[in-house]
Amino acid sequence: MFDFDPTDLPPVVQTTLDYAAQGKELALSWLLSPAAWSQFALLILAYLAARFVSKRFVPRLEVWLRPAEGATGLLSEARGFIALFLPLSLALLAYLFTGIGEAVTRSIFGSGAVIALGKRVFLLLAAQALVKDIIRDPFLKLLGKYVLLPVMGLYVLGLLGPVETWLAVTEVGAGNIRFSLMSLVRGLIAGVLLFWFGRWSTGRSRSYIGKQEELRPATRELAVKASEVFIFGVGFLLLMNIMGINLSALAVLGGAIGVGLGFGLQKIASNFISGIILLLEGQATVGDYVELDGGEAGTIVKMTARAAILETYDGKWIVVPNEDFITTRVVNYSDSGSANRYEAPFSVSYDTDINKVPSIIEAAVAQLDFVLSEPDGPDCELRGFGDSGVDFCVEFWVNGIDDGRNKFTPKVLFAIWNALKDNGIEIPYPHRVVEIKGADLKLSGQGAETL
Known part of the structure; x- marks a missing residue:
């Protein structure tokens, strides 16, 4: 095939030429095979059928799923969420019909490579529609564009398996902990997704707990902090499990963190524990107007794991460490409305x-x-x-x-x-009576007139 010796080329070029040769042979075999042409026909038929069903029934389904204006409730939210994925209907229907055609082709010809490739292409189109038309969060859209779509591209070309194998056999390590590149990539993607999901979950839980008016403000804030710790704790354990890291291998790292808490992170740990004590005891919570020994005064608008944020009446925000509420004298003018x-x-x-x-x-x-x-x-x-x-x-x-x-x-x-x-009562103003004692003063000229 080549007019030169491929062994003289770099390994990467040799591998690329091998794949090109295989692709050429595969394309020629498909062009000369009746089974391949029948699979092409089935692909076109599956696409046309998917287009017909999508055009005929999806608009009706969209009208039914869209909640009425002003409607609230779990059922309305669920219907609205399902309606968001209707742009995927054409690609997913084509994928479904192609799968049926693949089963027919394999039963008749004993092969279905062409239609399987088409099925993967339809799945790639579904992923592209997901990133382009459905995902609205900028971070998730970026992740889909630079992670999901390239992975789907490798899947369509049949290169995902070899890439996974290479990543799985390549190992990196840090001290006694060793893991493969596949674990690192998988952990990076999973970590990003878990972090985003954790932020989203904590936001939803904070909104839900904040609406429970029957709970005291301190109790609500404590419930929010507990949910945040639980959600991110579960996320961390899931991430370690996905990366395949044994938690017992983190004992050395845990000891190092303990030493760091004892020295450099002592203040952070103190403020974190002080924040928990404040929430448990309810001495100061969101909405209270407080004044500290250091002169800081304002309404507590937010309590974080490290500090409380006071808003003064001139619009300034003061960040006060939680430890100051425990170790110094605090004047609390009590809850709003007291x-x-x-x-x-x-x-x-x-x-x-x-x-x-x-x-x-x-x-x-x-x-x-x-x-x-x-x-x-x-x-x-x-x-x-x-x-x-x-x-x-x-x-x-x-x-x-x-x-x-x-x-x-x-x-x-x-x-x-x-x-x-x-009532005719006079409000006084400052005045002084000056009495000069001593010899008589003789005043004449300009001085007398001035006096």
Whole structure:
């Protein structure tokens, strides 16, 4: 076949030429074989039949599967999920009809290589439709484009078996752990899929658990963390099993991780355990407004395995390690909607009958719709005698935090101002009386006029 000696060529080129020669001989045998032509005819017939069935019945099936607008429920979601795969119908029907034709051909001619190749081509077309029309997740689409389709291409050409054999016999190792390239590739693909599925599962479980309003916020957060640990733990065990790695071989690696936790990862381990303690005890959870010794204050919007995220009322996010909630003093203003007491200080003139002030202010503050009567109504107290006036303070209870969206104290101060003005009570301002003792001063000229 060749005008030169193929043994002088590199091994890769020799292998390629061998496959080319085999392909040429196979193509010639198919062109001269009546059985091959009959299989080609069956392939065309199977495709036409699949096209007819797909065009006739799939639109009706799609109308039936598509859930009504606004419909909810498990059955509607299941029907909608099945409807997503309708673009595969043509290729899968052709694959099914080709399989029937292959059985007929093998029973008559004793061979079915041509129709088997066509069946694999239809399966490749189904995989291409899956990646192009069905998968919407960017990560899965990338995985299908660069992993699934090349594998299907090797399967169609009949090269998947030899490639698997070569990957299986080629081994790599790290220390006492040795595994084949096939295990590495299989583990890489499975690991990527398991990680994506784990992220998707945790997102779904978080959404479901978050809707259980009868559970306390801390209990819901603990359930979410437990589900995440369970899902990723099962995924890790499955990945080790898929790669064929004996878990007992990881004992050395586990010891190294233990040493790392004792030194470099000590803080991470401490924060992780502190987060579990916080969730179990419910001392602080999502929705609480807290203030730490370090000055950090805000509403807890998220609790992760390492830290809690506080959102201040000016829109900033503060990441606070979980350990700080255990080892330092934390002021928790309790869950959203709980009652808190605040004070509004003010002063009146010394000319005022101070005995009337408490009743006037308490009545004015009590009229505000956000001021609570329980556990106690407004309480106006005399606090002291200042330099410019008599100091008072009114205490009041409200639901929520006096900051950000809820500015309670300014409204109370407005009510105090209006009540004092309506009752003719003067609010003092700072002033000083200067008395000069000593000899009489003689002032003349410009200085006297200035004085």
